[in-house]
Amino acid sequence: MTSRRVIPLSPYRITPLTPNPPTGYPEMVTTFVERPHGCLSPVLLDPVLDDPDLMRDIAVRNGPYFMPARYLVSDATADSASDNSMQPDVEVPDYLIGPTWRGDWAVGSQPLVDGIDCVLEHQGFAEAARAIYDAEVVVPEQVYANLSTPMPGQGFSHTDIPEFIGIDRSNAPGWLLQAMGTSRLFEDVRITIVTAVAWFYQGERGFFRYWPNGRDSDSIRHEKMWNTAAVGDNDYMHHQVERIGPAGVNKPDGLTINSLLDHDGERWVIQEDGQTLLDYGDEDVRLSVSWKAKIYADETTRQAADAGEGGTDLEEVVARLADELGEPRPENAEAALGSAEFRNHLTARWNGYQAGR
Ligand SMILES: [Fe+2]
Numbered sequence: 266m267t268s269r270r271v272i273p274l275s276p277y278r279i280t281p282l283t284p285n286p287p288t289g290y291p292e293m294v295t296t297f298v299e300r301p302h303g304c305l306s307p308v309l310l311d312p313v314l315d316d317p318d319l320m321r322d323i324a325v326r327n328g329p330y331f332m333p334a335r336y337l338v339s340d341a342t343a344d345s346a347s348d349n350s351m352q353p354d355v356e357v358p359d360y361l362i363g364p365t366w367r368g369d370w371a372v373g374s375q376p377l378v379d380g381i382d383c384v385l386e387h388q389g390f391a392e393a394a395r396a397i398y399d400a401e402v403v404v405p406e407q408v409y410a411n412l413s414t415p416m417p418g419q420g421f422s423h424t425d426i427p428e429f430i431g432i433d434r435s436n437a438p439g440w441l442l443q444a445m446g447t448s449r450l451f452e453d454v455r456i457t458i459v460t461a462v463a464w465f466y467q468g469e470r471g472f473f474r475y476w477p478n479g480r481d482s483d484s485i486r487h488e489k490m491w492n493t494a495a496v497g498d499n500d501y502m503h504h505q506v507e508r509i510g511p512a513g514v515n516k517p518d519g520l521t522i523n524s525l526l527d528h529d530g531e532r533w534v535i536q537e538d539g540q541t542l543l544d545y546g547d548e549d550v551r552l553s554v555s556w557k558a559k560i561y562a563d564e565t566t567r568q569a570a571d572a573g574e575g576g577t578d579l580e581e582v583v584a585r586l587a588d589e590l591g592e593p594r595p596e597n598a599e600a601a602l603g604s605a606e607f608r609n610h611l612t613a614r615w616n617g618y619q620a621g622r
Contacts, residue, residue: 307495310390333411365506404559426443461495587607
């Protein structure tokens with residue numbers, strides 16, 4: 266990873282911000298869909314599971330849960346951001362601090378918790394994915410849970426953390442992947458990822474809003490939050506969690522990026538430094554379960570992508586991003602990943618968030 270490529274005068278094509286790739290796509294991508302509205306429309310499923318209560322049981326059994334904002338501020342790889350180690354002193358914008366917590370339930374196509382196979386291998390998700398992307402090969406990779414206690418609406422939409430041939434969650438931090446995706450500078454090495462989000466919440470509100478025709482068009486609010494799912498293009502399609510709980514609810518005081526959510530056998534508890542900040546009944550905690558799969562047009566495309574053909578590397582990624590930012594290139598990729606200044610420049614410009622409706 267430390268070898269420097271010889272970079273010709275015109276090292277890469279700058280993909281226009283309208284993500285509408287030309288036909289006959291010459292680069293190494295895994296599917297060949299066009300996104301004339303910026304993203305593809307999702308497919309809704311209802312019901313999702315024969316035994317939806319199982320998801321609540323799995324949630325209760327597998328805490329504690331950590332704040333997903335760790336993906337965006339840590340220089341660790343995205344895969345390791347969930348190891349529950351304390352974050353060093355890092356500046357975290359307040360809007361990224363919960364009250365939403367995450368648990369990884371399957372990683373690298375392997376289940377990490379008992380009972381999750383019914384989601385990892387969900388045939389309805391895979392069929393929807395094949396239809397959305399006109400693709401033959403669906404490789405389920407991850408399942409994770411998001412648990413939220415009552416909170417106001419997020420106030421901003423987001424797109425998910427993408428992956429690329431050569432650069433993925435195993436070797437790059439979440440903020441770098443997010444900048445790569447949002448910048449549209451790496452469409453030539455994109456891996457198509459589909460996301461199914463399924464909800465298992467019977468409390469007040471907790472709706473899901475999404476923009477199926479691009480962020481500048483109308484949005485849709487999904488309101489049935491028990492045992493339904495949206496299978497969609499979430500690396501491109503903006504989406505947002507609305508208010509959870511009653512009108513006027515505020516997020517709790519005292520949360521930090523190290524706050525944890527766990528279940529003590531009777532109640533959900535928010536813990537900070539080993540102390541309980543607050544506790545909630547099961548009906549107050551919103552659960553969504555996300556499934557992510559890599560999508561390939563066919564088996565040949567998958568094999569080429571798995572072999573890393575035409576892929577990029579960290580040195581090239583840092584060079585492209587620094588050039589587009591107009592910032593000096595960090596000395597090398599290692600220096601860039603350890604630089605709070607570089608990270609801040611990237612996340613200020615390409616963070617995947619957008620405020621307002
Ligand atoms: Fe998301």
